[in-house]
Amino acid sequence: MTDFDRQYSRVGTDSVKWDSIRETYQKDDLIPLWVADMDFMAPQPVIEALKEYTEAGIFGYSIFPESLYEAVITWEAERYNYSLKKEDILFSPGVVPSIGVAIQAYTAPGDTVLIHDPVYHPFANMVKANGRIVSASLLVERNDHFEMDLADMEARIVAENIKLFILCNPHNPGGRVWDKEELLAVGKLCQKYGVTVIADEIHQDLVFAPRQHISFQTVASDFADFSIILTAATKTFNLAGIKNSMVYIKDKKLRRAFKEVQEMTEQATISTFGLIGTEAAYRHGGSWLTELLSYLSENSRFTQEFLAEHLPQVKMMPPEGTYLAWLDFSELGLTDAALQKRLVKDAGVVLNAGTLFGKQGSGHMRLNLACPKKTLAAGLQRIAAVFG
Incomplete structure (x- = not known):
């Protein structure tokens, strides 16, 4: 205990x-x-895994171990019925850096990116820092929780020629866990207008019963064709300082574009502490x-x-x-x-x-x-x- x-x-x-x-x-x-x-x-298992590494006393470069991929794949499959293959998984120092990479990969300077309001503030910060324009659709407070205004979102997508939407699921700061019907509706809307979805799901494990986290790519069989998922073990297990996150991209074209920007900006190099801590958390932290x-x-x-x-x-x-x-x-x-x-x-x-x-x-x-x-x-x- x-x-x-x-x-x-x-x-x-x-x-x-x-x-x-x-x-x-x-x-x-x-x-x-x-x-x-x-x-x-x-x-404690994470602490012990990191302690074992530090006691060895050699801190050279590390490869991505097969056991880490296996731990990530098993965690997502068993908890969220989310099926991943090794090639679907990329690693990044963090979710916010991944948002920056995705903005560069999927938009051009001067493009408009859709977010919600209120929402995790680095969304807007990263859009602006990369020379893009923020379009913020207000969430509606109803029945003690937030709901999306799909009509407003559609109007903005059409009027502002939006090609990228950043979704926060579960939602920060409102704590909303979007249900399947809501995710289906916003997904169909983005699909209709060719909008790529970045789903920040870093709080996926921090959901209170009877609510359940539903990953955006599991809502419909073709949602993976126009979306990427960002998540990490760091928020769940209080490991923010080890600096590691995952990016799940099943579509080959989207994955290639993301990897190209990662390579240009050296955003795929992960601390060994991040690799070890993530694997230990997913294997032994349940x-x-x-x-x-x-x-x-x-x-x-x-x-x-x-x-x-x-x-x-x-x-x-x-x-x-x-x-x-x-x-x-x-x-x-x-x-x-x-x-x-x-x-x-x-x-x-x-x-x-x-x-x-x-x-x-x-x-x-x-x-x-x-x-x-x-x-x-x-x-x-x-x-x-x-x-x-």
Whole structure:
């Protein structure tokens, strides 16, 4: 059994989540509930595999082992009924670098790329950084979750000659796990107009029952003809620092174009730690993940009940997946700047500003649930003391 209640000190470890906030906000004793990594120890089998490697003491170049491909293929097949072959799998230092490669491979400078709003902010950042134009279709909040506005998406695709769409599934920051009917509808829309789909599925394993993750390429037999899948073990098993992700591309033309850009930018070289950690996680991390999901689900329930009792003005969108909570502070009537200032200066809690994820994020904050319950409770109590 993993002790997810154990509180580890990450201060002084060069942690982005914990060590950058003192310099950013010039304030001590802040509780960081922002950056999307976990305050939990990684699975012991992963730690042991990496320890065995470091104890050998030689850190030369590594090949991609057959056993790694086998572990990836087995994980996807057994958990998501997603059939892959070795040639379908490429490796990348991370999902965000892969988005950059895909933008260069499948669009030209000046092209428009479709995303949602709100959505994980590097989507827009990478589009702009590569000299493309962002078209953001607003998600509709209905029945306590986000839904896609397919009519708006179609209008944008036609009017702006869009050829690339970046899908976040499960959705960050809203925690929405898109169902088969929704994925089928958006897939048919993109297929109709020749739009290539990049599906960021890095949160695929972090889904709460009874919801189930459905990979975009499994929705229909021909969806793999115009899409690529991005995922990783790093988000699931708290391994962001080992830098490895997978890109699943079944269509030969799409795969060739992606590989060409990878080769031009040297984006296919992976740290040996990434190779070893990914394989160990997929081979031996299943039971740890089951325990993690139970703990995250309880943290989500606790947060919803706490807010309902102590801070009913703040509404939480119940996450179906991820370990991220989307909080609506708009009833407080504060500007985004004032909200952020009061959270940091008065409450001593750091959350991600909703505006980071798009214009529709105004009045919202993203909270990271992946921490010991004592840490989470302390942060929520501070927020309630200021706004309650």
